[in-house]
Each structure stands twice: as structure tokens, then as C-alpha cells.
Amino acid sequence: MLTEMEKKIVRELQEGLSLERRPFLYIAERLGMTEGQLIDKIKEFMDRGVIRRFGATLRHQDIGFVANAMVVWKVGPGRAVEMGQRLADFPEVTHCYNRKSLPDWPYTIFTMVHGRTEEDCREIARRMSEATGAGDYQVIFSSRELKKNSMKYFV
């Protein structure tokens, strides 16, 4: 859990870094701390994994990855961990999760697959299936983005 002060720091940092020469100084002043203290705190957050990455978030459509598919796999609970790991190892997979199954939803492993085209994504899924033996899967494309926002914490 984060302390109240740490929550305040998250709240400021999530607004992003400004393009001033000393962007941390500006944020530190708003928090009533020194630039050095804030920088140390950011490094501590990175060590603790609270900050996963400190860098740029790009709009991926603009860097050539036009198609993305959610490929879902029907994998029994006994094999979920092994299979999840193997599917995650494919370089085209950006995200891989094991989720609970429901009577109406038997697919437990979710992979996000990125390719240049939809056919590319289908081909990648085929290769993943052949290599791992994970047979029962669906390739589900998105047809429209209805919302995509950075999360605002503690607001």
C-alpha cells in the first residue's frame, strides 16, 4: 500500500512530464519537496515496481503495427501455467494473461497479438497453435476503439 504522500506523488506524476528543462523541479515544487527528493522517490518507485517504466508511451498504430487481435485459448486449469508461459514467449505477443473461465466463456488464456495485417495475426496464431499444441482458440479482432485512456489514480 502507498502512504498518503506517495499517493500525492502518483497523482502529480500521472499528469506526465513537461517539456521544461527541469521538469522534475516543477513537479517537486507542487509537492513541497526538493527536486532531489522527488527523483529519489521515482527511483524507489521503479525499484518497487510501482512505476513499471519511465519513458514515452507511443500510439502504436503510428509505428506500423496496424492490426491487433485478441487470441483466446481454451486450456484446462492443469495446463494453464505451462501453456500461458509458452504462448507468452512468442515475440508477437505483447500481453498474456490467464483468466477465470465461466460456463459461457471457456477460454482461459488471453494473448494480444500484433501484426502488420489481420491475415498476419491469423498466421501468427496458427504458428502459436502448432508450436504449443494449444488447439482450441479464437482470433477476435477489434473493429472500433471506443475508449482508450491513461488511468488517473486517486482522483
Next chain:
Amino acid sequence: MDLDKMDARLLDYIQSGLPVSPEPYREMASVLDTNEEDIIARLRRLIDMGIIRRLGAVFDSRKVGYTGTLCAMKVPTDRITEVAGIINAFPGITHNYLRDHDYNMWFTLLAESQENIGAILDEIRKKTGIADLIDLPAEHIFKIRVNFDLSEE
């Protein structure tokens, strides 16, 4: 897209990380063999062009203390805009996609507790009148590739 070699090098560099130091743009300039003004001007242009969505910290929602889930709903095609409006109005909804499937609306939800998640989903069911909503929380995360921003859940 009108990017020169320096833009490409800059994008490459900042995807993996920005220097966490008092003058990050000056430090980047010295690594990339240019000057601070040039770095700042290029970043501003890349942000204006929409290629960079944001600069700074990407948080791990779980370590921040939030809990998340992925949900899917069966929404009649003539109600897509209306239902998306109801769902997207909740601040914890970070992504919402229309997908080619019977379950056609897929959204991610973050909240401060499991109880909050349950309450928001109940409200979504009530406001939309659609009971066909599945809640698929992650039990295990195998991979989140960090230089993509698709999922923060």
C-alpha cells in the same frame, strides 16, 4: 508520417526510458549527439503529431493498490453508442473496444477494491439493462510488454 533519422533514434531511445535526473532532455541530447533545444522541439512536435501519447511514469496498477478486470458484454448493434457512453463515463474504464464476436464490447476496469469493481459492474448492468456481462479477472499475468500501452489493467 514525416520523421527523420533523429526522430526515429529519439523515439527508440525514449520508448525504453527517459533519464530520471534533473535535466533529462540535456542528458538525452548528449547521448543522441544533438542539443537540448533540438530534443525539446522534436518531442513537442512528436506529441503534437500524436505519435507520443505521453511522457513519464507508467504505473503498475496493482502495485499502486488498484485491482482490475476485463469484461465483455453482448450489446445489440443499434445500442453501441448509447451503451458505450454509459460504460465510458466511469473513470476506471481505461479501454473499451468493439470486437467481432457475440460478446462485442470489451472493456477494462480499474478500481480501488474488489467491492468497487462489483458495484460499478452492477451499475452498468442496471443502467444498460443488459445482464449478459462477463467479468474475467486475471489470475496470472505472464507478459506485459512495456513499450506498448494497450493494457494497463
